[in-house]
Amino acid sequence: MATRILLLVLTALQPAVAAEPDYDREVKPILRAHCFRCHGVRKQEADLRLDTAAAALKGSENGSVIVPRQPDKSRLLHRVRSQDKETRMPPEGAALSAREIATIAAWIGSGAKHPDNELPESDPTDHWAFRPPVRPAVPRPTDSAWIRNPIDAFLATQHRQQGLVHSHPAPPAVLLRRAALDLVGLPPTPAELTAFLNDQRPDRWDHAINRLLQNPRHGERWGRHWMDVWRYSDWYGYQKQLRNSSRHIWRWRDWIVESLNADRPYDEMIQQMLAADELPGATPEILRATGFLARNYYLFNRNTWLDATIEHTGKAFLGLTINCARCHDHMFDPVAQKDYYQFRAIFEPHQIRTDPIDGAMDTEKHGLSLAYDAKLDTPTYLFERGNDKRPDKNHPLAASVPEFLKLQQPFQVTPVQLPATTYYPGARASVRRALLSQAEATVALRQKELATANKAVRSSTTPTKTPPAPGAAPIVGPPFLADDFSTPRPRLWKMTTGKWTWKRSRLIQSQVADTRQMCSTTEPHPADFSVTLKLKIIGGKTYHSVGIGFDGIDADNLLGVYLSAFPGGAKIQFTRVVNGQATYPPGGQRPLKLQRNRDYELRLDVRGQWLNAWVDGKRQLVFRLPSRRRGTLSIWTYDAAAEFDSIRAGALNAKFVLAQTATAVVDLQQAQLNQNTSAKRNEAARAALTSLQARIAADEVRLSGSPSDQSPALSLKAARLHRLSVLRKAEADLAANVAEQRRATGTKDNKALAKAKTQRKQLDKQLQQAQQAISGKKMDPSYPPLTKTYPATSTGRRLALARWITDRRNPLAARVCVNHIWMRHFGSPLVTSVFDFGNNGRRPVFPSLLDWLAVELIESGWDMKHLHRLMMNSSAYRMSSSPSPPQSETRGRDPDNRYLWRMNSKRLESELVRDGVLWVCGGLDTRMGGPELDAGTGLSTSRRSIYYRHAPEKMMTFLDLFDAASTHECYRRDVTVVPQQALALINSRMAIEQSRRLARRLDQAIGLANTPANNLRYLETVFVTILGRDPSATERTVCLEFLAGQARLLGQPKKLTPFGKGQTISVPPADQPHLRARENLVLVLLNHNEFLTIR
8 A cells, every 4th residue: 555655656746748749849859868879870789770760660670669559568668667787778878767758658658659751860970070171262242341351251241141230340449458458468558559549550450460469478368278278287286295287387388378479380289289209309398398298197097197188188179079988989979989998099108207407407396297108008998888997808999089080081100219319318418417517516515525524634633722711701781681590580481391490599390301391581682692501400311411592493493502411421512403303413512521410500602603612610612503593592401300590691792702613522533434434425426427427428429320339339438437436336335334333333323323234234235236346357338327218119199199180181170279269359159169069069150251260270381370360350350349329120130249240348367357457557577487386476476377376276366266267177268247356356455556556656657746637637547557548528527526535535534444454465555645546546447347358
């Protein structure tokens, strides 16, 4: 009973289905979405077609699948209802919904009625975008006066057919602003605007376009466009771990900008981005282009990495959604699943590496990320249903492009023998120079170290001069610190760690710990000072260390001198603590007899870099300090408990004489061991330089490409000198180990001693191997390369793909490029599905125009600047974006401007908003190129927005708010209008500071006096500067009233309500009310819709 009730409820909840569903409207769309892929024009599994009702009624090789008026006997319904994965149809993707099944059942039950004249599905290969473009004849419409070039002819023909009237020309000032923003991303300056308006030449517009195209800002503007399409993203990950994209990817960004400025042809750019490493004569400058591939790098999953490469190569260059065939055949286009994995095979061998560049060998800081074929024989398998756990290893796939496109344009792969400079960075002159410079610097350093070691030995055998007598009291005048510790004095001291108490006029620290227990002064000490501390060591476990800190920032950053009553070797010791790591220079210690429970007086005298330390009135230590900084004094213990009787500190008396000759006891044997180490290291450095020079000489001959009698001898010399350098290094390493064991033994550094003893066995073995290698009778002529070496042969697959894409016969590449350029000039694309030119995409509004432009691009040598000139010289581009009253009928017929009867207005992209504010206010830093900048500084620094970090985890918030490009996919930017944008702009630190700077510059030019004439001139100038036009009469009246009203309001500060603390503005407001009113007017105009729009 319960089951029957549940079925009744479920039946009642299902949407109602018509008793006789309409085949064309209701049934066929279901079959198209779920069945045509396997039972249509492309494929007829089981000899069954379902793209017409007649074919469906005919049945399959196994008999009928539809029995009219008998749904229960129709196998089609059984298969779509099946819950068994092996028999359910469709076998992949989503199952049919209950409503869809009910619709088909009702259609069969009502007799499977269908139109008699139904046509089968058209062949998806016979699609407009899959046919190579052919230049169509340019139409000759009657409106010849308006037609400046073929673009206008194609548009005018459509206008006439649709009954549309084109808009009037835009005013010259508006036109120049449009062109400047389109081509360089910055509005024209008042001087540029005036020069254009005063230019009486008939071809002034051509000159203006050429000037803008030659401006280096053009590469930045259009570089950002193509970076959207090609998915530019700076590297990101977790902390310093690279997980996505590649380090130094900014070099690809700079290559894009430079290529556009140099008018590098579009086909060349594609070839370099996909296969620069496989092109002849590839230099590091060209190899930057493979950042297109390096950007797809993903640390955790190679399949995810390759999937992204396939998807966005297809979308960016071909307008094809090849990625939709990863799990099954494409639902709309003739791209089989096998095609997807054959396309993957093109990229299967490639990896990303980082080469040295710019004369620097540290690739973490100065590397070049580039693509190369690492494993040429890596097989590619089809993943069953896209599951990488189920590869079909019985059928490895060859690299290829979609089969249907090969019919008109074959795809051929030829392996490429690479030049040495491509597969071996060490063959590049810049890398060799960097290696030589590095080796020479090491020799100079080792020579300096040897001189210091020799001096140390000489000083240990030379009688030490008696230090000079002080000659005066260390402190004259009142001390800056004096405390007898009779009571707590919080204004003097800050207790940080430890257990501090005051008893019997003494300060006691009683907590014994293996960390520094410290209290420090609240105020910094003078640079030159003297401090005397009376103390007693009363406890501890091992080291019993008590001391004075100075130049302190905190417990982890200070300089200090301490007394240690360590039973195994009591001493006075200087220490330096940096970020919690303490170091103990050998010259900064001296053995002393120290005892627990005895009073000591420790005094430090410091002037500049010199320290004199005294114990009980006797100078015990003279030491030259490392770099110093302003800081505080402290008293502290380490593994000790102590009592402190008093402290007194003051500025060091200028007449007090400090000793400047080290008085620490020199260990002669240690100094001699250090000397031997330095001598061995100097020999090793010289041997390494000589070896490097020999290997470079051998490489030059070996890699020259022409046989030489010198090559064997040079290789043998290089091999011998390399083995000698290995021997010298082994000798130096062993000498250093001997010295380190001696030092660790003397200082009781048990941890370092154990480590040195462990290393000794390996060093002895290395020395023995090096000696055997150099003493062999027959010398092997092989020697190690200067840098890492990569495969000398590349598969040539990526180069074959790049040449196939840019072949004249390819039907897609030129059309896709034209569509992107058109969209960014005219505000809407010719093909609205910008990354999908396939059967599921949209047909072009002007198909003949698209093909004409595609052929024009190819025949111009893929010259994109030629396309810019062609489009911008058309009357269509020069139309006003504002319809005139007579065009009301046109607007009614085409309200969305689909047929481009007027120009589209465009909201500025996020980068142009920020850059435009900086530009018109005179604050834009126009330096070009270089590593990405911190996005967090975008509102306080002034480079162009293209140079700031652009990654999912690190993106400038201001740009993101104004619809910056998504790093995942951005073939066409979203455009939103939300209140937060207006609030962000008018309240941004950048806009406020820049408006004040512009206002002050104009104040100086026009005059500070608050006169009607000055205010009018100011108003007119600021309108031209920001909006590129004069104010209208209404605007003039409103703005002058605004200036007067603001001046009155700001002149009564007591009536104003102050804001909260808010952000820090580095440019203060003007001090006179009328000048501050001018600043506010500038800020208002920066938020004007015209400033934020390309009209």
